Amino acid sequence: xxxxxxxxxxxxxxxxxxxxxxxxxxxxxxxxxxxxxxxxxxxxxxxxxxxxxxxxxxxxxxxxxxxxxxxxxxxxxxxxxxxxxxxxxxxxxxxxxxxxxxxxxxxxxxxxxxxxxxxxxxxxxxxxxxxxxxxxxxxxxxxxxxxxxxxxxxxxxxxxxxxxxxxxxxxxxxxxxxxxxx
Numbered sequence: 144x145x146x147x148x149x150x151x152x153x154x155x156x157x158x159x160x161x162x163x164x165x166x167x168x169x170x171x172x173x174x175x176x177x178x179x180x181x182x183x184x185x186x187x188x189x190x191x192x193x194x195x196x197x198x199x200x201x202x203x204x205x206x207x208x209x210x211x212x213x214x215x216x217x218x219x220x221x222x223x224x225x226x227x228x229x230x231x232x233x234x235x236x237x238x239x240x241x242x243x244x245x246x247x248x249x250x251x252x253x254x255x256x257x258x259x260x261x262x263x264x265x266x267x268x269x270x271x272x273x274x275x276x277x278x279x280x281x282x283x284x285x286x287x288x289x290x291x292x293x294x295x296x297x298x299x300x301x302x303x304x305x306x307x308x309x310x311x312x313x314x315x316x317x318x319x320x321x322x323x324x325x
Contacts (some may be wrong), residue, residue, distance in 0.1 A: 164188065164244055167206050168198060187245040195248040196258040199233060203263050208235035208244060211264035214271060216278045220304040229255050229280055250280060259285040277302035 164186065168177055177198075178189040190198045202208040213234040219225040227249035235244045250257060259282040260267040271282040272291040279300035282288055290297065297313065299306055 163242075164202070164206060168201065171201050171205075172198065185245055186243070187247055189247045189249075192248050192250050192257060195231075195233075195246065196260070199235075199246060199260055199263055202235060202244065202246070206244075207237040207239055208242070210236040210238050211260060211266050211270070212236050212243075214260065214267055214274065216274045216280055216302075218278060218302060218304045228252055229278060231257060231274070231280065233260065255280040256283055257281075258283050259288075261285055276300070279303065 165177075165179060168188065172194065176191075176194070180187045180189070188198075211233065213232070215232050217230040217232065218228065219230055220228060228251045229249065231248050231250060233246040233248075235246060236242070237244075248257065255278070257280065259271060261271065261282070262284065268285075268287070269291060271285050272288060274280050275282065275285075275288055276290045276292050277300060289295065293301065299311060299313070301310075
């Protein structure tokens with residue numbers, strides 16, 4: 144099929160992305176500061192939580208990664224060999240070249256906090272609110288960090304692995320809204 148790219152072409156493309164991004168970040172942050180990995184055509188870089196904003200800013204301003212495609216989190220509680228509680232994932236895209244890069248960082252309890260990516264990409268607004276709402280990860284500098292999916296009165300974070308599947312019995316505390324009232 145003419146639209147399919149060969150595996151070799153995807154690997155070459157991923158290697159080129161890793162090489163260009165590696166060179167850029169090595170120049171600004173030092174080659175041994177970041178951990179690179181690749182899975183198929185996904186190039187990933189692991190960054191410490193205290194440097195993540197600087198790395199994201201460098202990738203946007205100098206690397207051309209002008210779109211934040213996705214921002215999410217993974218609770219790694221009870222993952223084999225996991226050393227941190229939460230993995231925060233930033234999926235970036237250079238809309239000119241089509242390059243994609245995944246930036247990973249980790250935060251831990253009791254106060255998982257990262258700087259907001261909102262100053263770089265306005266689209267981070269609702270994505271950070273969702274991560275806060277579901278995992279309890281706070282983003283400092285966010286202009287309106289409040290719940291986006293759960294009611295304001297909800298005190299838990301339902302996508303944490305230690306949250307029970309059937310909840311903690313909090314449903315009876317919320318008012319029932321009928322279709323006519325919504």
